Amino acid sequence: MSKNRFDGKIAVITGAASGIGAATARLFASEGALLVLADINAEAGQAMVDELGADKTTFVTCDVSKMDDIGKLIQTAVNKHGRIDILFNNAGIGSFGTSVEMTAQTWEQVIAVDLHSVFYACHHAIPHMSPGASIVNTASISGLGGDYRFAAYNAAKGGVVNYTRALAMDHARDGIRVNALCPGLIDTPITAATKEIPGLAEDWTSRIPMGRAAQPEEMASVVAFLASDDASYVTGTIMVADGGTTACTGQPE
Ligand code: NAD
Numbered sequence: 001m002s003k004n005r006f007d008g009k010i011a012v013i014t015g016a017a018s019g020i021g022a023a024t025a026r027l028f029a030s031e032g033a034l035l036v037l038a039d040i041n042a043e044a045g046q047a048m049v050d051e052l053g054a055d056k057t058t059f060v061t062c063d064v065s066k067m068d069d070i071g072k073l074i075q076t077a078v079n080k081h082g083r084i085d086i087l088f089n090n091a092g093i094g095s096f097g098t099s100v101e102m103t104a105q106t107w108e109q110v111i112a113v114d115l116h117s118v119f120y121a122c123h124h125a126i127p128h129m130s131p132g133a134s135i136v137n138t139a140s141i142s143g144l145g146g147d148y149r150f151a152a153y154n155a156a157k158g159g160v161v162n163y164t165r166a167l168a169m170d171h172a173r174d175g176i177r178v179n180a181l182c183p184g185l186i187d188t189p190i191t192a193a194t195k196e197i198p199g200l201a202e203d204w205t206s207r208i209p210m211g212r213a214a215q216p217e218e219m220a221s222v223v224a225f226l227a228s229d230d231a232s233y234v235t236g237t238i239m240v241a242d243g244g245t246t247a248c249t250g251q252p253e
Contacts, residue, residue: 003031004031004032005031005032005224005228005229005230006028006031006032006033006086006224006227006228007031007032007033008032008033008034009028009032009033009034009085009086010033010034010036010077010081010083010084010085010086011028011033011034011035011036011084011085011086011087011088011227012035012036012037012038012073012074012077012084012086012087012088012121012125013025013028013035013036013037013038013088013090014038014039014062014064014073014088014089014090014091014117014121015038015039015064015090015091015092015138016035016037016038016039016045016048016059016090017037017039017041017044017045017047017048018039018041018044018188018189019186019188019189019190019216020090020138020183020186020188020216020219020220020223021037021039021088021090021091022048022216023215023216023217023219023220024088024090024216024219024220024223024224025037025048025052025057026051026052026220027217027220027221027223027224028086028224028227029052029053029056029057031224033056033086034056034057034081035052035056035057035058036058036060036073036076036077036080036081037049037057037058037059037060038059038060038061038062038064038073038091039059039061039062039091040061040062040063040064040091042059042061045059045060045061046059058076058077058080060072060073060076064091064113064117064120064121065109065112065113065116065117066120067116067120070117070120070121070124071120071124073121073124074121074124074125074128075124077125077128078128083128083129083130084125084128084129084133085129085130085132085133085134086133086134086135086136086227087121087122087125087129087133087134087135087136088135088136088138088223088227089117089118089121089122089135089136089137089138090136090137090138090223091113091117092113092114092138092140092190093109093110093113093114093190094110094150094153094190094193095109095110095150095152095153096149096150096193097149097151097152098149098151099151101149102151102152106152107151107152110152110153110155110156111152111155111156111159113156114153114156114157114159114160115155115156115157115159115160115163118137118160118163119163122135122167126171126174126176129174129176130175131174131175131176132175132229133175133176133177134176134177134178134179134226134227134228134231135167135176135177135178135179136178136179136180136181136223136226136227137160137163137164137167137178137179137180137181138160138180138181138183139157139160139161139164139180139181139182139238140153140157140160140182140183141182141183141184141240141242141245141246142154142157143156143157143158143159143160143161143180143182144158144161144182144238144240144246145246157182160180161180161182161238164178164179164180164236164238165236165238168235168236169236172235172236177226177231177232177234177235178235178236179226179231179234179235179236179237179238179239180237180238180239181219181222181223181226181239181241182238182239182240182241182242182246183214183219183241183242184208184213184214184240184241184242184243184245184246185204185205185208185213185214185242185243185245186213186214186215186216186218186219187213187214187215187216188216191213207245207248208242208243208244208245209243209244209245209247209248210243210244211243212243213243214241214243218241219241222239222241226239
């Protein structure tokens, strides 16, 4: 059954040129949304416009770790459409390394891209949102627990999880809902590095109760639920979509 949950809705999506962001852009577009897409990868972003149609899609080259870039992104959306109905804060990067191995520069970059960006976007966008609007932040199951050699990512995504709750409180009475998505292992370019370490991808996958990584479209459908009126009484929720990973105690099968 086809749905049209986003007819005429204005949706801003960061990290929209690849993976979960691109899959969500496609789903939102298929349900009638007008999109303002942002990514640091201008070529792949332009390809999304070519695919989805310039009449319904705008692309802004944007480094989400820069407050000014996000300000320009939100201003572009407001100049074009006059408001923002949906903000999907999704751009992110990973990093390998313990706190001893990692440089301060890497730490700061991961926190800036994965966490500061969410504040920058909310700071600029919320004044242009009205009752019924919705924000979805991509966190991770790495924001709910610790991973080996993922210190900066764990810290950033843990911040996104609790910042989401704070945003939900501050804007509940404004009628703006705010929720987080916590994906498990998703088959996107961000996880490509795991394939370079022999055996790691197989080991990781074998620990997922459902026995497989997800496709980005399986995250897009969760984001669409959270962003749509189907979730009209859902705010401050940390929605896990991880094939059962965090439900498992870790006891061997
Ligand atoms: P992806 O690499 O396919 O997409 C990430 C996108 O973000 C890319 O298009 C990239 O160009 C963009 N980006 C990176 N740095 C940016 C910056 N500074 N400014 C603007 N754009 C930037 O990966 P994905 O899996 O689709 O990741 C989307 C989100 O999902 C991220 O926040 C990631 O941390 C999160 N996540 C992914 C997984 C997974 O297993 N793939 C698991 C949990 C959470």
